[in-house]
Amino acid sequence: MSVAIENFVKAIYKNDIQDNNDTKPGNIAKKLGISNAAATDMAKKLATKDLLHYEKYQALQLTEKGTKMALNVVRKHRLWEALLFKMFDMSLHEIHREAELLEHETSDFLANKISEYLGNPKFDPHGDPIPNADGEITTEDISIALSQSKEGKTYIISRLMSDDKEFFDFCAQNGLKYGNTITITKQFSKNKMTQISINNNTILLNEDFTNIIYVNEI
Template sequence: MSVAIENFVKAIYKNGKRDNNDTKPGSIAKELGISNAAATDMAKKLATKDLLHYQKYQKLELTDKGTKMALNVVRKHRLWESLLFKMFDMSLHDIHREAELLEHQTSDLLANKISAYLGNPKFDPHGDPIPNEDGQITTTDTSIAMSQTSEGKTYIISRLMSDDKEFFDFCAQHGLKYGNTILISKQFTTNKMTQILINNNTIILNEDFTSIIYVNEHH
């Protein structure tokens, strides 16, 4: 399958998992940086290959076959991120960029070898779940956005939902890493800001950050 097709089904899968669940052709076009017309043409083409359901003005829905393909690409992407992070300690932004290229060139055989080498990890360095060989995600996501957390409670960072360089640089600088512990010291509900304590440092984050940093309650 072509890189364009793999990226298209992956974009539908990822957008479908976001809170707004927006998989309309226009939104997929925006995600991929292509024109709306190109996205509609691609959607029609993939509908004939039984990869998705296309109806004019409706959200795009992947078929089982399309979902399987998307999860296979996602698996390879997240395994490469895990490997590059482990071997070269590259930044989260850089591993994402490299994995975007490598995911399309990787056979299932190599993906399984990378997975075995890493001890079959369940999560990548961003905290995103890695689908298994059968294209299933076997972990349950109980995380919530930092914006939804309660004052005075301690949480563990579980996902950084972005691929923006500035965001990752900021996170790296302040120890906002997958698996690190934070205390929510204050929620400024009116101004949509959150004050946190991490590594004995107090930081105030606005909603741009607190809506894409996900956490689990620390028990």
């Protein structure tokens, strides 16, 4: 399949499963940086290939075949992120950028070799689950957004759901990374801000950040 097709089904999957965003062609177009007309044309094309269900004015839904393709691309992307992070200590933004290119040039054979080399990890450095070779996510997600955390509780950062460079730079500078421990010192519910303590430092975060940082309570 072409890069465009793989990116299209992956965008639908991520909007639907991860981001809980609308999967109408216009939203997929925005995510991919293409025109609405181009997204609609692609959706109609992929419907004929049994990769998705298309109905005018309705959200797009992947078929079983389309979901399997999306998960295969996601698996390769996240395995590359894990490998690049381990081998070169690249930033979270850098590994995402490079994985976007490498995922389309990776055979199933190489993906399995990378997974084996890494010890078959279940999560990438962002905390996102890595599908197995059968296209299954075997981990249970019990994390919550930082904005929903409770004052006085201690949590472990479980996921950083973004691809924005400035966000990752901020996280790196302040020790906000997958697996690190934070304590909620104050929830400013009216102003939608969260004050946390990490590594003996106090940080105040607005909801733009607290809605994309996910945590598990200790």
